Amino acid sequence: MTNHLNDIRNARAIIMFGSNAAEAHPVAMQHILAAKEKNAAPLIVVDPRFTRTAAKADVYVRLRSGTDVALVMGLVREIVRNGWHDRDFIDKRTFGFEEVMKVADHYTPEEVQRITGVEPALLKRVARLLADNRPGTLIWCMGGTQHSHGNNITRSYCILQLVLGNMGKAGGGANVIRGHDNVQGATDMCILSNSLPGYYGLSDGAFKHWAQVWKVDFEWLKGRFDLAYDKKQHNKKGFTMARWYEGVLQPKEKIDQRDNIRALFYWGIAMESQSQMHRVKKALEKLELLVLVDPFVPSAAVVPDRKNGTYLLPASTQFENEGSVTATARQLQWRYPVLEPQYDSRPDHWIMFELTKRLGFGQEFAKNIKKWPDDCLEEWRSGLQTIGYTGQTVERLKRQRDNAHTFDLVTLRANGGPCDGEYYGLPWPCWTTDHPGTPILYDMSKPVMEGGLPFRARFGTEYKGRPLLAAKGVTMPGSRADGGYPEFKGVVKGTNWKTDLSDKTFRAALSKGMAPFGNARARMYVWTFPDPVPIHREPIQTPRPDLLADYPTYPDKKLQYRVDTAFASAQKADTSKSYPLILTTGRIVQHMGGGAETRANRWLSELAPEMYAEVNPRTANDYGLMDGDWIWVESPQKGRIKVKVKVTLRVDPYTIFLPYHFGGVFEGVSRIDRFPEGTAPYVVGESGNVVTNYGYDVVTQMQETKTGLCQIRKA
Amino acid sequence: MARLKFLCDANRCIACDGCTVMCKNTNDVPRGTFRRRVVTINEGQDGEASISVACMHCSNPPCAAVCPVEAFYQRDDGLVLHSKDKCIGCGYCLFACPFGAPGFPTGTPFGVKGAMDKCTYCAGGPEEDLSEAERRKYGANRIAEGKLPACATACATKALLAGEADEIARIYRRRAMERGSEANAWGWKRAYGKSL
Numbered sequence: 005m006t007n008h009l010n011d012i013r014n015a016r017a018i019i020m021f022g023s024n025a026a027e028a029h030p031v032a033m034q035h036i037l038a039a040k041e042k043n044a045a046p047l048i049v050v051d052p053r054f055t056r057t058a059a060k061a062d063v064y065v066r067l068r069s070g071t072d073v074a075l076v077m078g079l080v081r082e083i084v085r086n087g088w089h090d091r092d093f094i095d096k097r098t099f100g101f102e103e104v105m106k107v108a109d110h111y112t113p114e115e116v117q118r119i120t121g122v123e124p125a126l127l128k129r130v131a132r133l134l135a136d137n138r139p140g141t142l143i144w145c146m147g148g149t150q151h152s153h154g155n156n157i158t159r160s161y162c163i164l165q166l167v168l169g170n171m172g173k174a175g176g177g178a179n180v181i182r183g184h185d186n187v188q189g190a191t192d193m194c195i196l197s198n199s200l201p202g203y204y205g206l207s208d209g210a211f212k213h214w215a216q217v218w219k220v221d222f223e224w225l226k227g228r229f230d231l232a233y234d235k236k237q238h239n240k241k242g243f244t245m246a247r248w249y250e251g252v253l254q255p256k257e258k259i260d261q262r263d264n265i266r267a268l269f270y271w272g273i274a275m276e277s278q279s280q281m282h283r284v285k286k287a288l289e290k291l292e293l294l295v296l297v298d299p300f301v302p303s304a305a306v307v308p309d310r311k312n313g314t315y316l317l318p319a320s321t322q323f324e325n326e327g328s329v330t331a332t333a334r335q336l337q338w339r340y341p342v343l344e345p346q347y348d349s350r351p352d353h354w355i356m357f358e359l360t361k362r363l364g365f366g367q368e369f370a371k372n373i374k375k376w377p378d379d380c381l382e383e384w385r386s387g388l389q390t391i392g393y394t395g396q397t398v399e400r401l402k403r404q405r406d407n408a409h410t411f412d413l414v415t416l417r418a419n420g421g422p423c424d425g426e427y428y429g430l431p432w433p434c435w436t437t438d439h440p441g442t443p444i445l446y447d448m449s450k451p452v453m454e455g456g457l458p459f460r461a462r463f464g465t466e467y468k469g470r471p472l473l474a475a476k477g478v479t480m481p482g483s484r485a486d487g488g489y490p491e492f493k494g495v496v497k498g499t500n501w502k503t504d505l506s507d508k509t510f511r512a513a514l515s516k517g518m519a520p521f522g523n524a525r526a527r528m529y530v531w532t533f534p535d536p537v538p539i540h541r542e543p544i545q546t547p548r549p550d551l552l553a554d555y556p557t558y559p560d561k562k563l564q565y566r567v568d569t570a571f572a573s574a575q576k577a578d579t580s581k582s583y584p585l586i587l588t589t590g591r592i593v594q595h596m597g598g599g600a601e602t603r604a605n606r607w608l609s610e611l612a613p614e615m616y617a618e619v620n621p622r623t624a625n626d627y628g629l630m631d632g633d634w635i636w637v638e639s640p641q642k643g644r645i646k647v648k649v650k651v652t653l654r655v656d657p658y659t660i661f662l663p664y665h666f667g668g669v670f671e672g673v674s675r676i677d678r679f680p681e682g683t684a685p686y687v688v689g690e691s692g693n694v695v696t697n698y699g700y701d702v703v704t705q706m707q708e709t710k711t712g713l714c715q716i717r718k719a
Numbered sequence: 720m721a722r723l724k725f726l727c728d729a730n731r732c733i734a735c736d737g738c739t740v741m742c743k744n745t746n747d748v749p750r751g752t753f754r755r756r757v758v759t760i761n762e763g764q765d766g767e768a769s770i771s772v773a774c775m776h777c778s779n780p781p782c783a784a785v786c787p788v789e790a791f792y793q794r795d796d797g798l799v800l801h802s803k804d805k806c807i808g809c810g811y812c813l814f815a816c817p818f819g820a821p822g823f824p825t826g827t828p829f830g831v832k833g834a835m836d837k838c839t840y841c842a843g844g845p846e847e848d849l850s851e852a853e854r855r856k857y858g859a860n861r862i863a864e865g866k867l868p869a870c871a872t873a874c875a876t877k878a879l880l881a882g883e884a885d886e887i888a889r890i891y892r893r894r895a896m897e898r899g900s901e902a903n904a905w906g907w908k909r910a911y912g913k914s915l
Contacts, residue, residue, distance in 0.1 A: 026733035030875035033733050037876055041730070041898050056734055059767035593735045607743045610750050611736055653763030 005188075006445040007141065007177035008333030008431065013414050014175030015039045017133060017140030019048040021072055021161060022147015022710065026056035027593040029145075029181050033057070036143075039175075045140070046133045050075065051147060052588060053618075053661055054654050063130060066656060068547075069588050070151050070711035071120040074540040076160040078116035079131050080167050081108040088135035090169025096475035097459060098166050099467070100529025100537070107537040119540055119551065134168060139176035146183065147590070150710045152557055152571065155703040156538035163528050163538070171526065172446035172457075174415075182332035184597065185322070189330030192391060192432075193384070197242030197565060202388040204502075206239050213503055217387030220368045228365075233262040241565050246278065246700055246707040249287035250567040260566040267293035271352070272319065274598020275304045276667040279696035279707040282643045285670065297355060300600040300685070303667030306678035307691075316680070319352050320345035327377035328401055333443075335416075335429020338401040353377070389502050392433020392442070392520075394510070400437070404428060416443045427455060435510040435520065446526075451482035452519050461491050461522025467531065474523045482517035491522040534558055534702050543711040544571065544699035545640055547586050547658065549578045558702045565705050574698055579640035583713035585623070586659045587639070589692050590710075595665035602665070603685035615669070615689030616650040617716070618661035624651045627716060634719035637662070637695050639712065645690035646672035646719050660714055662692035670694070672719075721883040722778075722797035723840060723862075725871070726891060727771045730898070731878030734759050734769035738870035738879050742773070745841060745869035746858025751825035754838040755870055771879050773838035773870070774799060774820035782812035782821065790835075792845070797884075802845045803834040803856050810835075840881070841868040 012018065012035040025032045037060065039045040049061035052069040067075055083089050084105060094101050113124035134140055142165050148157045162171075162178045170176035182188050193201045204210035208222075215222040229238040240260065243251045251265035268291050278284045288294060288308035296302055297317045305316060323342040330336050345351060353376060360369040373379045378398045385394055403422055404411075410421035411428040417440070418426050430441035442455045450456035458474060465488075466472050473488025493500035495509040501520035504510075513520040529536050542548060542555045558571040594612035595602040602608045617637055619629060629635060631651040637660065638644040646669075647662070655661045668675050668688025676688050699708030734757045742748065742755045755773035760766075780799045783791035790805040791812075812835060813821040824833035843860030846853035853860060861868060871881035880887045 026735065030733060030735040030737065034876045037731055041894065054763045054767075056767075056769070059769070060733065064765075606750065607740045610743075611739065655763075 005177070005179045005181065005333050006171065007174070007179055008335065008416060008443055009035050009181075010414055010416055011174055011177070011444060012036055012141055012143075012179075013038050013042070015045050015139065015141040016043050016175060017045050017048070017137035019050065019130070019134065019140060019142050020057060021050045021076075021142070021144040021157075022149075023143050023145035023181060024051070024053075024055040024057045024147075024590060025143070025145075025181065026060065028183065028591045030593065032181055033060075036060075039141075046137060048130055048133060052586075052656070052659055053590070055590075056593075063126075063133065065122055065126060065130060067120040067122050069147075069586055069659065070543045070708075071540060072148055072157045073153070073160045073538050074111055074116050074119040075122055075127070076157075076164050077108045077111040077538070077540070078113060078120075078122075078127050079134065080104065080160075080164055081111055082113070082128055082131035083135055083164075083167060084108065086131070086135070088131070089167045093169035093171075094167065096478045097525055099470070099472055099525040099527050101167075103529040103537050104163055104167075107539055111540075119555070134164075138168060139170045139173040140168065141175060141177055141179055142170070143179045143181060145181055147710055149180075149701075150706055150708060152544050152699045152701055152708045153535070153538075153541040154701040154706050154708075155533065156535055156541065159530065159533075160538040162526075166526055166528060172444065172448055172459075174444060174447070177444065180332075185331075186329040188332055188334060189328070189336075192330060192388070192393060197244055201384060202390045202393065204390060206241065208239065209503075211238065214387060216505065217383065218368070219371050224368070230262055234260075237261075243567070244565045244705045245273070246705050247565065247567060247569075249278075249280070249284045252287035252290050253283065254567060258568065260563045266291060267295075269295045269297065270302065270304050271297045274302055274600060274667065275307065276598035276664060276691045276693055279693050279709045280641065280643070280698060281691050281693040281696075282670075283641075297352070298600060299349065300604050301679055301683040302600045303598065303675075303688075303691070305680075306668060306675040307670050317355055318347070318349040319355065320349040324349065325351050328381055328396070328398075331429065333429070334431040335427075335441075336396050336401055336432075337429055338398070338405040340405070353380070386505060389504065389510075392435045392439075392510075394507065395434035395436045395439045395441070396430045396432075397437055400426075400430060404430070425454075433457070435514060436507050439514070448478070448480040451480060451517055453482070453514055453517070456480045458488075458519055458523035459526045460519075461488070461524035463524075463527065465490050472524050472527075474525055478523065480517070484516040485518055485523065488523045488525070489518065490524075492518075492520050542575070544574050544708060545579055545583070545697040545711070545713040546575065547580050547584070547713060549580055561702065564702075569700055569702075569705070570698070571702065577640075579713055583638070583640050583715045585714050585716060587637070587662070587695060587697065587712040587714040588659060588710050589662050589664045589696060592663045592665065595663070597665065598667055599665035600667075600685065603668075603687050606686060609686035612665075613687045614648055615645075615663070615666040615692070616648045618650050618652050618655045619716070620653065620655050620657040620659070621651050622657040623660075624649060626657075627718070629716075629718060635716045636719050637714050637716050639695040639697055639714055641698055643694040643696075644671060645692070645694050647690050660716065662695070664692040664696075664709070667691045720795045721885065723776065723882065724797070724884040724887055725773065725775060725840075725868075726880045726887050728878045728880070728891065728894065729768050729770045730894075731876045732757070732769045732771055733876055733878070735875055737873040737875055738771045741869040741873040742838070745861070746839070748836070748858065749824070752822045752836055754820075754822065754836065756819075771870070771874075772818050772820070774816075774840070775818055776840060781815040781817070785811040785815040787811065794842075798840045798842050798862075800839055800842065800844055800857075801835065801837070803836075804845075806834040808833050808835060841866070841870075 040047050046062045048063045049058040050065040058064045165178050200210045212222050285308050293313050295315045297319050299321045324345040326341045328336045360366045372383045410418045416428040427441040427443045434441040476487035492513050495512045496504045501509045540555050541557050557575045561569045594608045629649050633649045666689030669690045696709040697712030757771045759769040776799045788805050790801045821835045821837045841859050841861035843853040844857035848863040868881045871879045
């Protein structure tokens with residue numbers, strides 16, 4: 005998120021893609037509705053489903069699920085052809101506009117309609133609204149990312165904002181709203197298989213950097229990996245959350261490690277949130293050891309048919325823990341505990357420390373931690389230079405928390421008081437302990453010491469002879485540099501701004517009014533990605549085989565995150581005849597994630613007690629279904645669930661929508677009697693993700709849950 | 720004396736049910752009974768709108784007018800409360816109420832046996848303020864504690880307003896004024912078309 009939620013109040017236009025904030029982020033809606041009311045900002049909602057957010061829209065655009073790139077590129081074409089693009093911004097602060105236009109020119113209004121179903125007049129109207137009302141904010145959520153070409157979709161959103169000149173401005177920005185409390189924090193710590201904390205990657209350099217921070221020996225750290233299998237094993241990406249189950253189910257020869265996965269910790273994860281859940285269930289059954297760490301008993305304890313080797317560790321809740329959490333807008337907030345851990349529950353860090361002790365590396369793991377949680381924050385703060393997670397001390401965070409009332413609602417800035425001049429949450433990058441934080445990324449209207457920032461010089465100074473640094477004249481107040489400059493290095497010998505553990509490099513840059521990471525152009529042409537400029541590609545399970553000749557998916561990928569991923573070969577098996585309906589999933593307001601917590605809540609379970617499938621009245625009539633009838637929903641991969649029909653106009657006649665929060669029932673059979681005594685949730689239901697289809701993003705391996713195929717029949 | 724009122728701004732209500740949950744949790748309203756509901760019309764089509772509805776604490780309450788046992792009473796601040804001891808569960812108030820506010824215990828034919836239950840504006844009932852008897856029969860008494868009704872404090876978009884009528888009117892008047900400014904000005908769309 006380049007801007008912050010409160011900043012939406014400055015927007016003159018709001019366009020939302022695949023985001024149902026009214027249900028998924030109700031508090032964000034406060035700011036969206038404020039902008040709509042006070043700025044007369046038109047609210048444009050683009051979604052295959054007429055959501056509760058769409059109910060608040062001035063313009064609702066129904067597109068076929070997974071066709072965002074075509075629509076967005078169509079908008080870019082329309083904007084540029086009418087001369088509504090921000091030429092100055094594009095010339096001086098971006099790279100690759102010519103390449104973008106070569107692609108965008110292909111997406112004529114007629115072609116956009118052929119792909120997305122959106123009428124040319126509506127496309128033109130949206131383009132006009134975005135052009136006439138600047139700066140506008142662009143918001144997206146999982147509807148934009150959970151696709152086999154999700155990386156193309158999200159990059160196309162950013163290109164649209166760059167072309168409009170909406171980046172680095174209050175009221176503008178490319179804003180993805182994160183799904184849970186502290187997801188941004190978890191991402192920044194890289195609880196992922198492809199990087200060490202702070203997006204340092206998995207190179208030897210990255211390991212050496214963190215070995216230095218953690219005060220452990222690099223060789224020892226490296227030696228924890230199976231170097232006998234491959235001496236580069238530590239540099240290799242691991243399995244992803246989306247496809248760990250392949251590591252259990254595939255034969256050994258098909259995975260890039262010595263042996264299959266035999267033990268698994270499910271730490272606060274819901275199996276309900278994973279696509280291909282019927283295969284996840286099989287993998288959970290095959291594991292020798294399954295440990296579930298959660299405040300509530302998750303479905304993974306009862307849905308898989310396991311006899312032995314399952315352990316439940318009761319984790320305490322957020323109310324019983326202390327520490328910092330990072331919100332969607334890169335803002336950190338200190339959280340005080342409300343009460344001591346209750347009953348037998350233990351905080352996550354306690355479980356982690358005890359576990360590492362018993363596994364024999366407790367000493368190294370907690371080397372710098374004497375006082376929890378303060379020392380933990382100090383440890384990561386000393387090594388997270390890449391994203392400027394360096395100026396947020398425990399003392400500053402607590403002081404902000406205690407003086408939250410002194411901060412401005414719209415700018416986030418404290419006006420007087422003990423935090424004078426700071427932004428709430430010290431949004432990263434917050435370079436040094438006297439830096440106020442950066443509420444809006446890439447905003448060059450402010451000095452860097454007041455939260456200003458250029459685009460980062462991440463990819464060198466030029467590409468094939470063309471400049472990657474910002475043009476002359478692109479500068480910010482108080483900066484000694486006119487125009488672009490590369491990243492800082494060598495201030496402390498042998499280091500750069502990312503690896504200098506002292507704050508000398510940061511201070512050297514800031515004292516000149518410059519950003520440590522340089523001043524470059526935003527890349528619209530990304531030569532390191534499969535599609536340098538985003539193009540439309542049909543989902544793996546497409547309802548439109550007639551478009552495959554023009555918009556096929558990628559070739560199959562070998563050993564992507566340790567296992568092969570099928571793209572073209574999976575798409576070739578056309579399933580659209582026997583599975584004629586589009587399947588999409590999403591959230592409902594009453595439940596959260598897999599629902600272990602909310603389905604165990606008296607009031608929430610009462611308000612949303614049953615799993616259902618949304619079916620358009622026309623489809624219901626064609627299939628002979630009435631509201632409340634039971635149906636089987638079946639996927640091309642032979643997943644099947646038995647759910648009730650909800651007849652509603654929210655979906656079009658070609659689409660079935662499923663919420664994904666239910667669990668505890670599998671293929672029509674309830675497992676509620678398997679819960680340990682007194683731990684069963686109030687309500688259980690079939691999991692929507694049993695029928696979400698095979699398909700994973702080509703770069704991130706994000707699961708394709710938003711566009712799939714299914715068939716329905718009366719149960 | 721100031722009159723206490725609710726107002727739900729349908730332009731802001733996103734049907735998140737936060738008010739419903741806060742109400743049930745604060746007043747321990749049994750499963751199956753609701754003092755507050757969110758109603759949505761035109762679901763999934765143009766003109767979809769939602770509004771949170773509970774007892775509106777009418778100035779001239781029709782429920783009280785039809786009650787055969789005079790179970791209702793109106794406080795000086797305008798709140799319409801009732802005595803569950805006097806109530807005979809006849810259900811006349813439900814027929815009279817334009818908002819469907821009165822609720823009855825579930826599990827019986829037509830759900831009308833047993834004493835009526837409705838929104839108290841988090842102000843308890845005729846028993847002594849903050850007493851155990853009041854808590855058991857009517858739920859919380861936040862008004863006696865100097866607090867607003869729980870539902871309104873939880874509203875994510877500030878759609879549901881509670882408080883003194885003058886204050887609510889002031890807030891809403893301001894919103895109406897802002898909505899009528901710039902391109903939202905009255906008559907603008909009619910004069911210049913829907914494109915802003």
